[in-house]
Amino acid sequence: MLLLALDTATPAVTVALHDGSSVVAASSQVDARRHGELLLPAVDRVLAEAGVRLDAVTGIVVGVGPGPYTGLRVGLMTADTFGLALGVPVHGLCTLDGLAYGAEVASLDGPFVVATDARRKEVYWARYEDPRTRVTEPAVDRPADIAEQVAGLPAVGAGAVLYPDTFPDARAPENVSAAALASLAAEKLAAGEELDAPRPLYLRRPDAQVPKNYKVVTPK
Template identity: 55%
Template sequence: MLVLAFDTATAAITVALYEWTPGEGAVPRGSAEAVDRRRHTELLTPSVASVMAEAGAAPEDLSAIAVGVGPGPYTGLRVGLVTARAMGEALSVPVHGVRTLDVIAWATGRDEPFAVATDARRKEVYWARYHSYRTRATEPAVGPPSDVLDGAPRGLPVVGEGAALYSETLGDGDHEPLLPTAGALAELTVARLAGLKGPDLLPPEPLYLRRPDAKEPGPRKKVTPA
């Protein structure tokens, strides 16, 4: 099973190719990482091509595609989702969505409770709490950083870029990983496809949690003749 994974729901443009075999489990075949909030469209497709070339794999070799579904800003998030759906349709392979917060949680490997917070702009964060890296305790939400710890156990660790940005509210300490990696996304997806415990795989539909900043223009105002 060869799984191509990528996520564009944050500032990271991250791509990875993993192969799963019964004897070896998930084995990385290639990866590419970049951080640029404004160049998701420019960087994603070349990164996918580079990773496939690095592994000596052709698109026809893929068994599945995994993509981060957010939550995240509208513009970056839709780049990954549109690309994943287009590739899935062209190659006739399944496309699996994974919550980006779950990807970050999975990468921690933590077995004790913690929370994940990413940057939502407008002085807010996207966040969720977890029992462990495999099990989420709350649904993803968006709001001020203080919401993350409201009603939570005292001293709950918080990881992610949002935690680092608002450390005065969410606490100092180790906030790594700050951003999602496609390696963790691929590992999570392969684990679930192999029947192991972990977060649910979803349809490749965006999880925005709030309306996009961009708005459709209203009707033109009538001009009264002078």
């Protein structure tokens, strides 16, 4: 097994390579405006660090969000393209699940919340029983509207850091890492679990809309 994992659902452009036992190379850069510029060079760096070629990869793992439309599409389209070119399966994983799995290093072994920045003064969030078990579906809400649901729980993710009134016990990590995604995927695949399809979790419509009441021009 040689899994190439990537995620662009948060400001982090993150890539990792996992050999079925451990992460052999990883790269993460935080830049919310340059996902398209940074992703492929990051893939090249990770492959070079591991000393392997792209055609050695046996599977692709991609974070499916939730996340902003533009950034999320960069990772998903790249994963689909690699899968088609290499003839290997492409597996999807919820980005919040990757953050939760990474939270194990923060010694979070009981109930907690993952919250990422959804912009518009909202967060993408979900509750977890432990780093491997999500107990609510991913949602997008204003922090004040979910305060009662998350009260008393520690939280990880950039969304928790941004809204300390709702998430007073915010902890690292702030952004997902492909290393955590790859490790979670490898664990699930080894246990015979079926992963999600690589389809985006947008949770809301994109900002760009078709103009209404636009003038129709007809040939004379």
